[in-house]
Amino acid sequence: MTDDTPRQRRGRQLPTVDELRIWREFIETADTLRAELASRLQSETSLSTGDYSVLLALSEAPDQRMRSSELAAGVGWERSRLSHHLARMEKRGLIRREECATDNRGAEVVLAPAGATAFRGATVPHLRAIRELFVDALTPEQLAAAGDLATALRARLAQ
Amino acid sequence: MTDDTPRQRRGRQLPTVDELRIWREFIETADTLRAELASRLQSETSLSTGDYSVLLALSEAPDQRMRSSELAAGVGWERSRLSHHLARMEKRGLIRREECATDNRGAEVVLAPAGATAFRGATVPHLRAIRELFVDALTPEQLAAAGDLATALRARLAQ
């Protein structure tokens, strides 16, 4: 890493050239990685990573069913996004939506048989790809550093 | 980090629970970070990060103009994606498209005055946000580790 020039550092308001280079490499790499994972999942199983997240959450839920809001919280999405996604998944027969008995405003999302089957078939290939492209690409120290980075960045984002 | 159980490690085909947790934290954090940066840029300057990338590349090009293919390579996008994006940017008056004199198939993308103005106004807030949410959230060691991670992951992706 080269030294910062006085101009670059003045007031510490803007990143230096080196900092900016690391930022770009970091975010572009993370993006490429996600795109590659998504593309493999899609071509091997006809599921998107969004589908996978939803099916994972439903699979782990008691009775394979969840209130829409819980599901949104579980996968960390806005409700509107989930609603659109569920509409597409329902059209493909992966999930069903039912009225909620205890709250007439609410909806329950139920894992459909086709969804369960698709999820079972997707798990191993997907986890294998994560190992290949992420875990095995890093030394144990780098893997630990990745967790460390995530924690530090998340702390700042949460402020 | 807890020890791996024999089951989790057998054959080293699938990630362990700990590896998977780090993966999720890493990719979700990177995603949240990008979303936050995009959201700030959008609300402060009415530019998307895609707009910003295109305007940055054009600003640095001689005569503020580039062949469509060069531009695609410069920002690392597929040509189709660029084509769609340029159509939207042209509609907003940020860029213009002209025929290429030396190759009738080709198109030249030209930075329009409105695009130059928008880009000038966006640079400082955007770089400030990158410093705040990324650079300043990390120790120097963590920042170096981020660059290191990107290099290792990119090497695997390039295979």
Place this chain on the structure above:
DNA sequence: CCCCGGTGATTGACGTGTCAATTATTGGCA
């Protein structure tokens, strides 16, 4: 009891991304 603010969820509009197909043109080669 009724009103009304808050909540669960959906919808519509629009920007963004990918894939496959298409159009127009180029350049090399028989």
Place this chain on the structure above:
DNA sequence: TGCCAATAATTGACACGTCAATCACCGGGG
């Protein structure tokens, strides 16, 4: 010269994401 595979770029269809608006229903204070 004339053919044709490769190339530049666009297009259409569709999945995905966000924002703001909307609808229906809940529940508590007058």
